[in-house]
Amino acid sequence: MPTRKFSLKSGEAKRVEVSWKGIWKDIRVRFDGQEIGGFESKSALDEGREFQLPDGLGHLRVQLVRSMGSVELQVLRNGSPLPGSDSDPNTKLKTAWGVILFVGGMSMLAGLVSTIGQVEAMQRLGLGIETVVLGVLFLGLGLWVRARRSKIALGIAFALLALDGVFSIVTSLETGGGVGGGIVLRLFILLGIFKGFSAISQLEAEGGEREGVAALSD
Structure with missing residues (x-):
């Protein structure tokens, strides 16, 4: 099962996890090991979705974005890309x-x-x-x-x-x-x-x- 892990800030522990099966199937989003949501299909991932983070940490947006001929797994926290994510500069x-x-x-x-x-x-x-x-x-x-x-x-x-x-x-x-x-x-x-x-x-x-x-x- 492919898995990507991200930290909220550079140098911190990786608390966000996005995993899926096959070619973008059964996508699961977890925070500190606890599932906070997911996507039932690639088309749903294409549309994107926001998930509320606990402890007042804001919200997480996960979306599969096509940019300049490539595909990026965009993971944003309060509008900013998480360190190490595809959209991180x-x-x-x-x-x-x-x-x-x-x-x-x-x-x-x-x-x-x-x-x-x-x-x-x-x-x-x-x-x-x-x-x-x-x-x-x-x-x-x-x-x-x-x-x-x-x-x-x-x-x-x-x-x-x-x-x-x-x-x-x-x-x-x-x-x-x-x-x-x-x-x-x-x-x-x-x-x-x-x-x-x-x-x-x-x-x-x-x-x-x-x-x-x-x-x-x-």
């Missing part, structure tokens, strides 16, 4: 820099295998020392996004991957090959990176709001 940003680091690591590995092993099939695909260099670049960009929440690094990584995708499609068509599932994977990768832009903007806005509140309290 920190989660989206982590996905963005994680994807960039993954691309960098795989590029380096493929380039090294092709170069050191002199694998002719890989070399015909253009994998070589240039791929290693590109992998190092992606690793640097991913670490830059992770450490500095840099939209510049995010933009460079997105542009490089988009250009590489276009080049791959053109090359494949010229050689008589099909586009295949590779383009679908690239689109998912680009989508994950693209969501990082809105995540950074949201985190910056939240940081600005906290600074404003602190200034008023002083």
Whole structure:
């Protein structure tokens, strides 16, 4: 039975649990181990529902939301996403820099295998020392996004991957090959990176709001 657990605040114990069977069937929502509600079907989850939390902690809204070609399990407490949930900007940003680091690591590995092993099939695909260099670049960009929440690094990584995708499609068509599932994977990768832009903007806005509140309290 798939299960997702969340805390109400970062660093606290995970008190909220959402579990389901199969493909979004018999969805149960629990708080501190006690069931507070659920959904009988995926269509009900698509519509969303609010559940009252005990001890004056407000309300919890759970909904399956389609956003930019992907599906997110949205779990909000009093309108704000729970830490670690799909709609949490920190989660989206982590996905963005994680994807960039993954691309960098795989590029380096493929380039090294092709170069050191002199694998002719890989070399015909253009994998070589240039791929290693590109992998190092992606690793640097991913670490830059992770450490500095840099939209510049995010933009460079997105542009490089988009250009590489276009080049791959053109090359494949010229050689008589099909586009295949590779383009679908690239689109998912680009989508994950693209969501990082809105995540950074949201985190910056939240940081600005906290600074404003602190200034008023002083």
